[in-house]
Amino acid sequence: MLSEDFISAICGHPLSSNTAIAKDVGIYCHALSPTYSVKSTFKKSSAPARCLAVSETHVFAAQHEKAYVHVYSRLRGNQEAFVAFPERIRCVTLAGDVLIMGTAEGRVMLWETCTGRLVSTPARHVQAVSCVVATPYHVLTGSDDSDIHVWSLPQLLELDPPAEQEPERTLSNHRAAITSLAASPSVTIDTNFCVSASKDKSCIIWNYQTGDVLRTLLFPSFPLCLSLDPSARAVCVACDDGSLYLTELFADQPLLGPASEDAATVVQVSSPFGAAPPDVGPASCLALSYDGTTLLTGHPKGQILRWDVADNKTPVELANLNAVVTNLVFVPPFSEKKATKTVNIVKPSQAERSYTFAGQLETQLDPVSRFDALLNTPGFSDETLQSAIAAFEQPAATAAESATEQDLRKQNEELWEIINEQRALQKHTLQRYVEAKSSHS
Known part of the structure; x- marks a missing residue:
């Protein structure tokens, strides 16, 4: 049976002396499966929402209201590095071996973990x-200013970038702060x-490459977080009222798609899939499993609930972490085939002009x-x-060709006759x- 693993992060002090x-x-x-258990833990971290990124070898956790990122090695099971940045980090994601960070000052920072650039x-x-x-070719950033910028990832990683990096386009139909973003796997x-x-x-x-609005969904209360089905067939949203x-x-x-109504038609979403129990509070984070059948939600009172998407039954409490659960990330069940593997990260540096790649070769x-x-x-x-x-x-082909030539030659001779x-x-x-004419003359 294929095993399912996920990683959770909490923020703040314990809620009780448990x-x-x-x-x-x-x-x-x-x-998560075949049976639920806690496999390992990492200490000394307080990561707010959207501040956890997981790779095959490392876990990156930006710290609450600080300009620090803690790096943990999944291979060795310990904290590998403590990395300081010029500004406070508000959100992180991974694009391959590049950690992408959004800052409290409105900037985007990209750290190549194999070179330190x-x-x-x-x-x-x-x-x-x-x-x-992040997508394979783009970076999307949402802000408290209600705008979404679409950046070209190859341009951001150019070795000789322009002096003033500019986003490709800005999506600006929202009228309030952006709380969550998700992108389809298509390119x-x-x-x-x-x-x-x-x-x-x-x-x-x-459609973030053209800037077109494909559909607008309205909810009774504002969404706190969302997640796309792994096949991009559905979107799951957790709202402030617990629904x-x-x-x-x-x-x-x-x-x-082509069979849908006009994009200008606004859809009012009013029938909830479920509601969190009042004693756990609204979901502060959520994640869908790789097959889209299991939904996990993390809550301010420390609970992690498991929902069955197909049967829509009462949720089951998996764990109580005794602190605000801020991040849930499913680990991909299949390893990505890469030519290199990051064993030890290289701390970032803006002063260097030449970089050394540090990694382990996985292929010949x-x-x-x-x-x-x-x-x-x-x-x-x-x-x-x-x-x-x-x-x-x-x-055989030559013989067939010669027979055809003989037939053509024979036909040609008959025509000439x-x-x-x-x-x-x-x-x-x-x-x-x-x-006859000359005889008549």
Whole structure:
């Protein structure tokens, strides 16, 4: 059975003097299936919402109201580094080996964890960056100023960037602070989209590469956090009144696609999928499993609840962490195939002009020669068999071609015989005509 793991983070002091819960623990690594358990923990961390990023080898946690990021090694199970930055960090995400951070001053900072290179943009947001999400080619930043900037990731990582980094476009239909962002996994300009939540009680679905509004969703209270189904088929939203909403995007009456209504039509979402119990409070974070059947919600009273999306039953309490649960991140069940692996991170530096890449090679960089391929292949290789089959088929093809040429040559000779007979007949007829004409004269 495929195992499911997720990582949670808390923020703030313990809510009660519960001796059953380990002190000074800020990050928990959980196993969800086949049976629930806490696999490991990391201490000395207080990460607010949207300030946790998880890679295959490390956990990055920005600290509450501080310009620090704690880095934990998942391989060794300890805190690896304590990294200071020029500004307070409000949100983080990962794009491969690059940690992307939004600051309280409205900037975007990118840290290449394998080289230590640090890139910082000007303060393009008027207020703090509240959330950030990365796609293979773009970075999206939402802010308390109600704007969403779309940045080109390759341009941000250029070795010789322009003096003034500018976003590609700005999405500015919201009228209040952005509370959450999520992006679809697609990279095609016609099908990729993102969903933004705002304190104006709305969620907007955008085509972020064109800037078009695809659909606007209105809720009874303002959304605190949202998450997209892994296949981008539905969006799950947790609101301030404790209600949870699960909106399908491609149902019988689709919200997106050619069969949907006009994009200007606003959809009022009023039927909740569920509601958090009053004693746990509204969800401060949520996450959907890799198959989209399980929803986890974290709450201010320390509970982590598990919801069954298919059966829509009463939620089950998985754990009580005795502090505000601010982040929930599912660990991908399948490892990403990469040429390198980050074993030790390199602390960021803006003073350096030359950088050294630090990583562990996971694949063979030299191309495999034909001799090596033949040597390591049991029996005959596919290439050798295909060449032999082609060699056997070539004479047959030549024979078929020669037979076709003979038929064409024979047909050509027959046509020339007919043409010559017609010419001889025409010549004989003309001669008879001349003789008849001269006899009458």
